């Protein structure tokens with residue numbers, strides 16, 4: 001069996017996990033090259049895992065004609081440029097979310113993907129591959145909760161990771177584009193409609209540092225959808241207890257809750273502080289399976305010449321909605337969300 005040869009771009013907080021998944025968890029994939037700007041890190045991983053090629057320059061890596069695909073886990077503002085270049089070099093592309101940090105970038109990525117219909121492009125909205133969300137979506141599609149009309153999504157990073165979040169704040173694009181895009185995507189997917197109006201609020205309740213990037217440490221948005229459904233989305237950086245992603249979908253005949261009490265596993269701890277369940281501490285732990293399953297899907301799409309469900313247009317749409325939330329947060333006004 002010919003393996004799909006990957007060039008991995010970015011070996012940071014998340015990139016190193018994707019690289020490990022490519023190298024060791026997908027039999028049909030091979031980690032052929034790695035690229036990051038820290039030369040020592042590239043050398044370290046190359047030697048440790050026996051990766052054939054290491055680069056500190058993306059443009060050099062995509063000239064390697066052994067590669068079939070690139071996996072982009074570089075900073076968000078680089079995604080669209082790298083998508084364009086990789087497609088032009090004849091490679092399939094998986095890009096981490098968000099698609100881009102400006103609408104103009106997203107439109108350029110759309111055009112590049114449309115110009116290369118033979119290539120597979122996939123965007124990393126991994127929650128759609130988490131077993132619980134897959135199960136919930138199936139129940140909704142089977143009509144088990146009637147007509148879904150309200151989505152509530154909380155996504156909170158733990159306070160223990162605040163130093164990294166502050167360091168990253170300058171080029172994250174802001175909380176709505178960086179974190180809330182996951183819930184924006186989930187709400188569109190689970191309510192099967194598009195948001196048309198938003199009111200964003202929030203602030204710096206604990207860490208003023210976010211203010212200098214016109215951002216908050218905790219933000220939220222109310223969204224009205226084309227089909228009259230509602231969503232409430234909350235994105236925060238200061239959860240005291242761990243990584244907390246919880247979702248509720250209310251329908252006319254039933255309600256689904258996913259990780260309403262976030263838990264690491266089924267263990268209950270009875271100790272001097274009482275009876276408790278532990279919580280995942282980061283996205284790597286909570287979405288471990290989803291990161292592998294989204295990669296399996298991408299590889300399978302390449303092998304079987306088909307396209308994944310998550311498209312570049314989901315990336316553009318979530319970026320438009322996230323920016324509308326951000327505009328509302330910054331201006332205090334109710335915003336009508338533009339069409340594409």
Ligand SMILES: NC(=O)c1ccc[n+]([C@@H]2O[C@H](COP(=O)([O-])OP(=O)(O)OC[C@H]3O[C@@H](n4cnc5c(N)ncnc54)[C@H](O)[C@@H]3O)[C@@H](O)[C@H]2O)c1
Pocket residue numbers: 009010011012013014015035036037038056057058073074075076078096097098124126178283
């Ligand atoms: N899906 C999720 O749950 C999730 C979680 C975290 C991060 N992300 C996304 O993943 C991406 C990376 O985030 P991170 O937290 O791993 O970032 P990070 O800052 O920890 O790592 C960034 C990596 O990119 C590399 N890099 C920087 N500039 C480069 C360039 N010009 N060419 C090649 N490599 C370059 C760096 O060397 C580093 O290895 C971001 O877009 C982020 O939004 C997604």
